[in-house]
Amino acid sequence: MDYESKGRRFESSRERNTDLDASFMRQALELAQQAAALGEVPVGAVAVKDGSIVGTGLNRREIDKDPFSHAELVAMRRAAETLGVWRLTGVTVYVTLEPCAMCAGALVQSRVTRLVFGASDPKAGAVGSLYDLAREPRHNHRLEVTSGVLADECGAVLTQFFKALRQRRQDK
Numbered sequence: 047m048d049y050e051s052k053g054r055r056f057e058s059s060r061e062r063n064t065d066l067d068a069s070f071m072r073q074a075l076e077l078a079q080q081a082a083a084l085g086e087v088p089v090g091a092v093a094v095k096d097g098s099i100v101g102t103g104l105n106r107r108e109i110d111k112d113p114f115s116h117a118e119l120v121a122m123r124r125a126a127e128t129l130g131v132w133r134l135t136g137v138t139v140y141v142t143l144e145p146c147a148m149c150a151g152a153l154v155q156s157r158v159t160r161l162v163f164g165a166s167d168p169k170a171g172a173v174g175s176l177y178d179l180a181r182e183p184r185h186n187h188r189l190e191v192t193s194g195v196l197a198d199e200c201g202a203v204l205t206q207f208f209k210a211l212r213q214r215r216q217d218k
């Protein structure tokens with residue numbers, strides 16, 4: 047249990063730079079497109095600290111044969127490697143799709159400061175859709191959340207992927 051952060055409140059006064067958010071989300075989108083090219087469900091993520099990318103990830107479940115290879119988990123692991131710490135304080139994670147319960151839990155566990163996501167996931171999203179684990183008041187760590195950044199583009203990559211998949215199945 048982490049007592050250090052007890053009583054600490056997230057400072058919401060921090061200035062947001064929407065252009066910067068869109069720019070990092072574009073890089074996450076490029077990773078999502080790389081995932082699609084590999085036959086993976088296209089989700090991409092970048093982890094940013096002090097304006098620099100410290101970790102990138104794309105969904106690699108099929109390639110890795112690993113149920114935990116979600117884009118944002120891969121990006122968080124790489125960020126921890128880059129920074130040499132498990133505690134990702136000060137890190138912003140950008141991901142093209144609303145995190146699932148596993149990834150939202152990992153965002154809390156790794157003490158990520160801020161989450162920015164693109165498209166909402168009404169079927170599995172755990173940051174506002176089905177649950178809101180990133181802002182759960184009973185947790186000892188909460189994240190600042192910005193949603194809907196390049197949501198149309200982020201959603202379109204997924205829609206196109208599944209449309210093409212259905213098409214291929216019908217052609218068989």
Ligand SMILES: [Zn+2]
Pocket residue numbers: 116145146147148149150
């Ligand atoms: Zn996930």
